[in-house]
Amino acid sequence: MPKTFFRDFIGLEVKETKYQKLHVFSKILIPLSLSFSILFVKDVFSALILVFTSLFLCKIAGIPLGFIKKYLVIIISLTSFISLSFMLFTSMPGNVVFFEYTLVEIRAEKGVAEWKITISDASLNATMVFVSRIFAMVLSAVLLLGSVSDRELIWGLRSIGVPYGACLSIALFFKGLQLFVSDFYTVRDAMVIRGVDLDRMSLASKFKLYVNALIPLLTLLITRSYEISLALESRGISPSSKVPTRYHVPEFRLCDFAAIALSLAIAMFFYFCPSLWG
Amino acid sequence: MNVIEVENVWWTYKGREEPVLKNVNLRVEKGEFLGIMGPSSVGKTTLCLTFTGIIPQRVPGLFKGNVRVLGLDVKEIDVTELTRRVGVVFEDPESQFIMSTVEDELVIGLEPLNLSREEIRDRILWALDLVGLDKSFLNRSPLQLSGGEKQRVAIAAMLAKEPEILVLDEPTSDLDPLGKEEVLNVIKRIRDELDITIVVVEHESEILAELADRLVLLYDGKVVLEGSPKEFFSEVPKLISIGVYPPQITQLFYQLGRNSPPITLSEALKYEVLKLKKAVMEARPIKGVGDIIVECRNVSFSYEEDKFALKNVNLKIRLGEYIGLVGPNGSGKTTLAKIIAGLLKPSKGIVYINGKRIEEYDKLTLSSLVGYVFQNPDHQLFNQTVWDEVAFGLKLRGLSGDELESRVRRTLEIVGLQELAEEHPFFLSKGEKRRLALASILALEPKVLIVDEPTTGQDRGFSYRILSLLNDMRNRGITVIVITHSIPQLVKYADRLIVLKNGVVLADGNPREILADGSLVEEAKLTVPQVSVFMQKLGVSPIPLTVEEALNILE
Numbered sequence: 022m023p024k025t026f027f028r029d030f031i032g033l034e035v036k037e038t039k040y041q042k043l044h045v046f047s048k049i050l051i052p053l054s055l056s057f058s059i060l061f062v063k064d065v066f067s068a069l070i071l072v073f074t075s076l077f078l079c080k081i082a083g084i085p086l087g088f089i090k091k092y093l094v095i096i097i098s099l100t101s102f103i104s105l106s107f108m109l110f111t112s113m114p115g116n117v118v119f120f121e122y123t124l125v126e127i128r129a130e131k132g133v134a135e136w137k138i139t140i141s142d143a144s145l146n147a148t149m150v151f152v153s154r155i156f157a158m159v160l161s162a163v164l165l166l167g168s169v170s171d172r173e174l175i176w177g178l179r180s181i182g183v184p185y186g187a188c189l190s191i192a193l194f195f196k197g198l199q200l201f202v203s204d205f206y207t208v209r210d211a212m213v214i215r216g217v218d219l220d221r222m223s224l225a226s227k228f229k230l231y232v233n234a235l236i237p238l239l240t241l242l243i244t245r246s247y248e249i250s251l252a253l254e255s256r257g258i259s260p261s262s263k264v265p266t267r268y269h270v271p272e273f274r275l276c277d278f279a280a281i282a283l284s285l286a287i288a289m290f291f292y293f294c295p296s297l298w299g
Numbered sequence: 300m301n302v303i304e305v306e307n308v309w310w311t312y313k314g315r316e317e318p319v320l321k322n323v324n325l326r327v328e329k330g331e332f333l334g335i336m337g338p339s340s341v342g343k344t345t346l347c348l349t350f351t352g353i354i355p356q357r358v359p360g361l362f363k364g365n366v367r368v369l370g371l372d373v374k375e376i377d378v379t380e381l382t383r384r385v386g387v388v389f390e391d392p393e394s395q396f397i398m399s400t401v402e403d404e405l406v407i408g409l410e411p412l413n414l415s416r417e418e419i420r421d422r423i424l425w426a427l428d429l430v431g432l433d434k435s436f437l438n439r440s441p442l443q444l445s446g447g448e449k450q451r452v453a454i455a456a457m458l459a460k461e462p463e464i465l466v467l468d469e470p471t472s473d474l475d476p477l478g479k480e481e482v483l484n485v486i487k488r489i490r491d492e493l494d495i496t497i498v499v500v501e502h503e504s505e506i507l508a509e510l511a512d513r514l515v516l517l518y519d520g521k522v523v524l525e526g527s528p529k530e531f532f533s534e535v536p537k538l539i540s541i542g543v544y545p546p547q548i549t550q551l552f553y554q555l556g557r558n559s560p561p562i563t564l565s566e567a568l569k570y571e572v573l574k575l576k577k578a579v580m581e582a583r584p585i586k587g588v589g590d591i592i593v594e595c596r597n598v599s600f601s602y603e604e605d606k607f608a609l610k611n612v613n614l615k616i617r618l619g620e621y622i623g624l625v626g627p628n629g630s631g632k633t634t635l636a637k638i639i640a641g642l643l644k645p646s647k648g649i650v651y652i653n654g655k656r657i658e659e660y661d662k663l664t665l666s667s668l669v670g671y672v673f674q675n676p677d678h679q680l681f682n683q684t685v686w687d688e689v690a691f692g693l694k695l696r697g698l699s700g701d702e703l704e705s706r707v708r709r710t711l712e713i714v715g716l717q718e719l720a721e722e723h724p725f726f727l728s729k730g731e732k733r734r735l736a737l738a739s740i741l742a743l744e745p746k747v748l749i750v751d752e753p754t755t756g757q758d759r760g761f762s763y764r765i766l767s768l769l770n771d772m773r774n775r776g777i778t779v780i781v782i783t784h785s786i787p788q789l790v791k792y793a794d795r796l797i798v799l800k801n802g803v804v805l806a807d808g809n810p811r812e813i814l815a816d817g818s819l820v821e822e823a824k825l826t827v828p829q830v831s832v833f834m835q836k837l838g839v840s841p842i843p844l845t846v847e848e849a850l851n852i853l854e
Contacts, residue, residue, distance in 0.1 A: 024399065024400070024438075024440075029399065029440075032603075170399065171399050172398065172399045172400060172403055175398075189397070192397050192398060193397060195399075196396070196397055199442075204678065207673065207675075207678045208678050208679075208681065210637075210642050210673075211673055211678050211679040211681070212681070213642065213662060213666070214640060214642065214666055214670065214671045214740070215666060215691060215692040215695065215739065215740070215743070216662060216663040216666040216667065216692050216695045216696065216743070217662070217695065218661065218662040218663060233681040233682065234681055236680070236681045236682070236683075236724075236725070237677050237678055237679070237680055237681050240677050240680075240725055241675075241677050241678070244677065245394060248389070248391065248394040249394055249395075249397070251348070251353060251389070252389060252394055252395040252397075253397070254351070254353050254357055254378060254382065255348075255351055255353060255382055255386075255387040255389075256382060256395075256407070256408045256456065256457070256460075257378075257379045257380075257382035257383050257408065257411060257460075258407060258408065258411065259379065262379060262411050263411065264410045264411050265410075265411070265413045266409075266410045266411075266412075266413060266414060266415070266416065266419065267410070267416075268406045268409070268410055268416055268419050268420075269403075269406070270416075
């Protein structure tokens with residue numbers, strides 16, 4: 022099973038596919054081109070093509086998308102909020118109005134101020150485009166995190182000339198992130214064991230408690246930073262270290278050139294597609 | 300030839316008034332195996348850091364004196380240059396790992412050495428082989444290895460650089476007995492096969508008695524005792540008075556009035572035939588055991604589908620018991636404890652607390668009945684003062700005014716922190732933090748107190764003090780459950796051991812019977828007190844568990 026960020030952070034196992042064997046540069050470029058394309062997408066049709074392209078790429082990367090079910094509540098809430106915002110706060114009459122209701126109407130000498138709920142073809146269209154763009158953005162992030170590991174990222178960055186110190190900082194960032202998350206859960210358990218019931222707490226009390234949680238988290242951060250820096254120094258590693266040898270030299274193969282071409286093609290397609298279907 | 304020369308060294312960390320090292324003088328010869336002992340926080344790690352130049356060059360503070368390592372002055376030599384020739388392995392292997400695979404962990408230290416890729420590969424495989432790990436470990440994440448494997452990877456990362464001096468700072472103190480055994484075998488192999496000087500900081504005297512050529516005792520920032528292991532450990536009263544415990548076998552023979560007491564088991568067995576005063580050990584009376592407070596019926600738990608961390612655990616725990624929850628790492632000890640504390644819900648089975656199903660309690664009531672003290676006190680302290688920390692749980696329960704004040708004061712007195720009530724927990728010592736974490740739970744007056752590995756990484760003196768404090772809690776009627784690997788210290792107080800392995804209860808009963816069962820001890824990799832092993836070899840049954848018990852039956 023390939024090592025990926027998903028495996029490290031949420032324990033998601035990704036299938037071994039040809040996509041996973043690409044050079045890290047290619048694996049970064051493809052989701053990057055998808056994210057870039059989001060900027061060019063303006064209509065429902067191209068937005069849906071972008072979503073399906075992202076889904077297809079996730080599929081060939083061997084990422085089991087079933088895990089998204091867990092986040093369905095968040096996705097549905099987000100979609101609902103977007104839909105409501107287009108209906109409640111943006112007046113888009115469009116060509117066909119399906120439903121209209123005036124919530125507030127203020128008549129003054131200089132005119133009438135209205136706050137309306139308008140469900141029209143234009144508002145539905147805007148909602149669909151927006152939701153599809155967000156969904157495509159999520160999928161491109163899934164593609165990146167489900168195909169790249171911290172290890173690959175570091176060796177890959179070094180292979181394209183990023184300085185050793187910067188790569189080391191990235192490695193430490195990921196290590197720190199993992200430790201921070203695990204510490205947070207332990208601190209939360211330590212609060213629960215003293216009788217804190219987070220489910221029944223008001224938002225204000227919860228906030229106050231989480232601010233308190235920063236004390237142990239920062240304490241641990243300081244202690245760990247000191248321990249890690251000692252460990253690094255004692256191994257003769259520092260950001261300014263001169264590193265003449267590169268042990269891992271990821272191979273750039275023909276399929277990587279094809280992947281780069283595909284990335285460019287994706288971005289070009291979505292840049293020009295609005296003109297293709299008007 | 301001396302490879303390390305420390306002359307009149309003083310070191311004060313920036314921001315502190317008291318020096319950590321006070322006129323330390325020390326010499327280490329090439330090829331020597333030196334052991335450094337001393338209670339916690341006396342400057343052992345600080346001294347080791349001077350061997351690499353990290354102190355005084357990288358850590359801010361005031362340095363006086365001279366340290367020459369391999370003929371180089373640590374004040375002047377480039378730290379990176381020196382760390383290529385001196386390898387240091389620290390206590391916690393996890394804090395030393397940066398990369399996500401074992402291979403990369405070794406590579407990162409070798410790439411700056413200007414070696415070819417083939418040489419790097421050869422050195423990686425050689426170092427892994429030396430610590431008993433094979434190629435299959437290359438792509439594994441260091442964080443998913445067992446404790447012993449992690450520490451062996453950390454040692455391999457140092458050995459791959461082919462250092463002339465290897466410094467091991469408490470390399471076994473975070474490990475379970477199996478991990479300890481693995482690491483000790485590696486240290487023995489390095490000592491026997493490589494031409495290398497080894498310096499080991501260690502609390503376990505039994506280990507150093509067997510391995511070291513010479514020992515030094517660091518106390519209050521000074522070297523206060525130095526000599527061969529035999530000379531060193533014969534100073535029994537001096538060592539114990541400062542919290543360093545010689546091997547139990549040495550203590551036993553010393554108490555029996557023998558001159559030049561043996562320091563290892565094999566030496567003791569050759570020593571002389573001891574006469575037994577009494578043929579049979581008197582059973583230790585079990586103190587005031589009351590009603591059932593915790594009951595687990597067919598409890599199973601899985602973190603992942605089909606991978607059970609606990610399988611069909613059945614237990615009855617009574618009020619006033621002092622229980623040791625023991626077994627190798629990953630055996631399910633912490634999972635079981637967290638289920639009893641209500642932090643995890645069992646996948647199958649039922650847990651009763653005080654006769655009522657655990658899920659029927661709200662969090663506040665359950666936490667008043669079952670207290671859980673975490674292994675690392677830093678996770679548990681989230682208030683601005685020591686006083687607030689103890690008062691936190693009480694305030695949640697609506698206590699205020701005089702009642703709150705008297706409960707907090709009483710609890711602080713029990714753990715001896717009353718003088719530090721207004722101090723910020725961040726500024727307490729490690730031992731004080733542990734006592735505060737305990738106090739924050741004790742204030743809630745739970746009926747069951749679960750303490751997760753209170754002795755890990757602590758010196759023996761502290762371990763005995765904390766276990767004795769928990770014994771006081773038991774004497775007040777509280778059920779104490781201690782998760783630990785320090786069985787030799789625990790058995791002084793515990794009257795029951797629950798042995799877990801692979802999520803199954805292997806044994807549950809009297810420590811004397813459990814520790815006398817050789818096959819069980821081997822299977823669960825339990826550490827039997829040295830004095831018990833010795834007496835068992837002499838044919839004594841039931842076995843004594845402490846030096847005091849052994850003295851009672853010997854002439």
